Amino acid sequence: MSYEFSLADVAFLTSPAGVAAVAQVDRLALTGASYLADVRTARGIVGDRAGAVLETVLLRRKAVSKVDDPGRWLLTDAALQQATPMPVARHRAERFAGRDVHDVTCSVGVDLAALAAVAARCLGSDLDPVRLAMARHNCAAALVRADALRPVSRGTAVFADPGRRDAAGRRRWRPSDFTPPLDALAEAYRGRDLAVKCAPGIDIPWAGEVELVSLDGQVREACLWSGSLATAGRRATVLRTGGPAWTVTDAEPDDCPVRPPGQWIVDPDGAVVRAGLVRHYAARHGLGQLDERIAYLTGDTPPPGVRAFRVLEHGHYSEKALRATLRRLGVGRLEILVRGLDIDPNTLRPRLKLGGPAEATAVLTRVGHTPTAFVCAAVRIPANFPWSERPT
Structure with missing residues (x-):
């Protein structure tokens, strides 16, 4: 079981004492061979807050592939598992450049950070008060506690990343089982420009465009675009760390012959x-x-x-x-x-x-x-x- 953070944990981790404690514990190896001894050392350093500090150190080490400068982020295990790798988040955010944007499932703020960097104005909301407190530390954006299915903004483009795991951490595959369900999201923001991140393989009738995105050869996500955000029916985008990105859409010709093997x-x-x-x-x-x-x-x-x-x-x-x-x-x-x-x-x-x-x-x-x-x-x-x- 992963550690369950509290608001008191977040307050401690963002205090000078908490920052110092995390820095001390981060010097420990925390390998399989040393873990029990390192846990005892951590308890000696920080006492009852050792669980929060240890989890923060471990999650930051895992977050190297997801966020820039992971040493400053506050995360939960579930939020990190669902978080978009930052190159993918930045690519997606490009379509929102210069607009007012509302991330209605902002969690700890990984996608929100990418949106805030390019949007005219950016609002994040979530129902989880702990994740909101972490997002407040992680991002420079306005934040409010709100249910994604009860709109609290007007005139904004909307981004959502519904939860796709149950309480036991098992992945959900049916859009109706997401939190919130995809069709309910579409209904709540009917008439608004909406983008929804979901797992590859999901194809929804109301989506004007389905974009599949890969990073360094691995398919990372599908994004459903609607309204003026949709610019093609189907799109594939290929991102490479340190290399050029490219995209292909169904608007291009598909006159491809079946031919004998070439070189x-x-x-x-x-x-x-x-x-x-x-x-x-x-x-x-x-x-x-x-x-x-x-x-x-x-x-x-x-x-x-x-x-x-x-x-x-x-x-x-x-x-x-x-x-x-x-x-x-x-x-x-x-x-x-x-x-x-x-x-x-x-x-x-x-x-x-x-x-x-x-x-x-x-x-x-x-x-x-x-x-x-x-x-x-x-x-x-x-x-x-x-x-x-x-x-x-």
């Missing part, structure tokens, strides 16, 4: 696949599909900024044939990608009896009705690589 196999980013925009992405980059029902693409020139797979050999898939090819190529380290076939890479790998100095990627898929294996070399294509010098 390269391309596995589109998960956001593109989950948004149903594989053909649009392929058309943009002059690629074709290996099979109209499979998301693997092929062509003779890979797109910029992706990890693509240069085809070394390909043919009908059988375990025996693949084993012989890998042995002939001296492959000792193998990445296995599967789509459209009932193959478990972890079960297959030891049966291939790999050995040798080479490294390769096996792309196993179905082309028409034919199980097909592509043995490839994985290559990271630079985002700014000149088209005329693209690797072949």
Whole structure:
């Protein structure tokens, strides 16, 4: 069970004594081997507040992947689990730039902080008084305690991130089980520009646009946009830490042929696949599909900024044939990608009896009705690589 913070805990953690106590406890290793001894040390430093201080230190260490400058944040475990990574929050906030915005489920303020940085005016509200107190410490925005389903603002664009876990921490998948439910949110803010963060895979009729967002190759969220905030029907946005972002929408052409294998196999980013925009992405980059029902693409020139797979050999898939090819190529380290076939890479790998100095990627898929294996070399294509010098 995670620690349950109180308002008194928040008051202590924001006091000079609390700040000093957190700094002292943060010097402890708090590893599995040292944890019991470190807890005793923490109790000696701060007494009855040791639980709040220890939890704050541990959560700040986990928050490195979610927020900027995690050492200044106050968090709860549940709030951190649901928090948007800051690059994703900043991307989403761009559509609210220069507007008055109300975050109606602000929690400890991760999304609120990104909104406040670009909005003309920003209001945050939540029902949980402890999270509101933490948000007051974390963000420079106006805050009020309010039920998200009882609007307390007028004329603002609205953002919501409904709770998607039950009291035991189990993930909820039905929109009607969210807190608050999605349809109730839409009804409460009917006629207002509304954006709702939710899990990938949710598609709601009232949403004018569904945007899937990935960060560093991992799909992080879907955002439902309505009113003037919606600018496409479906959108995939791909973010890279320290690299350029790009997006593709269903407004683009999708004239993508099914074609024979080319020199390269391309596995589109998960956001593109989950948004149903594989053909649009392929058309943009002059690629074709290996099979109209499979998301693997092929062509003779890979797109910029992706990890693509240069085809070394390909043919009908059988375990025996693949084993012989890998042995002939001296492959000792193998990445296995599967789509459209009932193959478990972890079960297959030891049966291939790999050995040798080479490294390769096996792309196993179905082309028409034919199980097909592509043995490839994985290559990271630079985002700014000149088209005329693209690797072949």
